[in-house]
Amino acid sequence: MASNSITALFRPDEFFGEHSNEEAALGLPLGIVCIYSLLSAVAGYQMAALMAPMYDVALEGYGGVITIFGAIGGFIGGIIVWIVASVIFYLISMAFHGEGSVKKVLEAVGYGMAPLIAAAAIGIAYLVMIGDQVVAPVIHDIMDPTAVEQATELFLNQPVMADFTLLQTFLSVVFMIWAANIWYYGIRHARNLTTRDAGITVIIPVVIYLIIVIASYGVF
Known part of the structure; x- marks a missing residue:
């Protein structure tokens, strides 16, 4: 199984070509998605924990909630990425008379999410390092709504969080390009395109996503 993951990561054309005529096997791709979702849950928990002190006065006692x-949202978000990406690729490929099943697309997209695990792990490690430097303005x-917006802006614009935002932007671009390379070969073979x-x-969907991500992080 480990060799399958490595081949899919670094030689996706060879990997998906060899398995193109086989039934979809969702075990390993689902495992990859679950690992990514768990890391997303950890990241969501970290961010929520850093922001929770902002609500100590307005929502006293609700920090744990x-x-x-934050953790639940992060985990669900990881699953949603897998499903939404698969649906988008499947629907677009229908315009080109793609022949493969939805399960084959889910399999390919699952393998392609492996690089995103590295992006999530790096982000988590960085938050661990800077956690004690983050200041949470009290709401x-x-x-x-004005007070909430101002406090949120102060939180996100402090130097340590601005650096984190820049890091997240960089990681999103680099590892999404890697994922897109895997998806390209995976979808090509899965849908016989x-x-x-x-x-x-x-x-096209990946480029649109990256533009939105970069724009939302305020890089341009």
Whole structure:
């Protein structure tokens, strides 16, 4: 199983070509998705824990609830990425008369999420290192949207969090490009597409996603 993952990571064309005529095996891809989702849960917990002191006055005693929701949201988010990406690739490839099953697409997308595990792990490690340097502005009135917005901006714009935002942007771009390379070959073989059609199916959604990510992080 480990050799399968390594081949999919570094020689995706060879890997998916060899398995193109086999039934979809979701065991390992699902494991990859679960690992990514668990790491996303940890990251969600970390961010929620860092932000929880902001609500100590307005929502006294609810810090634990906030962190739990952060973890749950992170885990569910990881699963959603897998499902949504698979649906998008499947629907776009329908325009090119793709022939493979939804399960084959889920399999390919699951393998392609392996690089995202590294991105999540690096982000978690960085948050561990900077955790004691983060200052959380206190929100006194949760019903005041202006106060909440200002406190959130202060939290995110402090130097240590600004550096984290930049790191996240960099990681998102680099590892998503790696994932897209795996998805390209995976979808091409899973749906029996031409090189051009597979490129359109995968590259366009990924480019749109990266533009949104970079723009939302305020890089440009």
